[in-house]
Amino acid sequence: MKNLLVVADLQVFFIIPLCKLQRKRYNNREISSIIGECIVEKIAFRSAVAVELAGVPKMDYYKIRQLTGRDSESVRSARADYTPDDVRTLKRALIDGFAAWQDSDKHVPLVAIRMSKGGVGKSTISTNMAIATAMRGYRVLVIDLDPQASTTELFGVDSESDVRTVVSGVLEGHPLKDCVYSMSNEAVLHLMPADQLVAHFDPKVVAVAHREHLLEKFLERNREYIKANYDIIFLDTAPGSSFLNLNALVACDLVVAPMSMDGMSQKALKLLRTEIMELKDWLGVDRQVLFVANNYNKSQTHSRQNLEAMQLGFGDYLAKAVIPANVSVARQISGGIARPVILSEPNRPASLAIHQLTRQILRTVGMFGVDPDPVDEEADE
Structure with a gap:
């Protein structure tokens, strides 16, 4: 345990490997061991948190241990470390129809x-939202499509390692199962990483017919593997157009558009609108968009004004969660150590907002058995 950092509080604790991102290249056989050292190997929480994440009725921890197959263990404590697999077990046992759906x-x-x-927080939201989804017992795949590989780095994976990326799968014909890496010691969170070679995608496909459907076709070729192993897929995209x-x-069901509370993000919105309109006009593809107010600082006048403008302009297309500016987000990779904020500081306002955003997105795309939002429950009382 000497290479582990235990972050604890009254509600939940996580075990996080203290590994430094290493700057050397590895072959594909070596990379699995490197990733195993560098990611959050075990996500663990108390029984009350496991029940809350599962969205099932409260119960004593003896019942929880029985349902999760731990009743024979000697430890009889509410602080036993329950995992996303345990959350999934609770859902399958107590939520009618969840097992059949999954x-x-x-x-x-x-x-x-x-x-x-x-710089609007795409990778931060992608990484932390994927972890929040896995914590709820869903099986998650994250595909990093950004040559800057920020999401890959946030998961603790060295983007300069010899990993297989979307280029390996879509253009080189490797099956998806050979391009994904487990981000935990349970089969709940997988990553298709990125590196700078992802930037070669555009030059390689410029003369290819129907190039806008290449990712969609790749996922369709791997349809059986996806359905057997995942409940949802997150795509982290790069800035700009490509x-x-x-x-x-083209491939997605929902576009999540993070916006910082500054004028430049408001201007960038015009390009996104153009992209969405072109999809509809040229390809007949109509995508739902959910905007997210990110990096909000209530002490700044322009931040409050921009949020008010978003609320008036977007209405129901604006996520309920407002993610506050927080130094915890800025130090997610500090001293070469990757620590997504939802794990390192789970009770920070930014982490709680990400959980709220995650619940809304999961409901929007039709996920079964999503835990209730405490904010909505308070409003109903």
């Missing part, structure tokens, strides 16, 4: 996190 021939929704401007970003918009 095992069914269902459509696996794709959520693209997209904004043409950089064929790869267009592929993400």
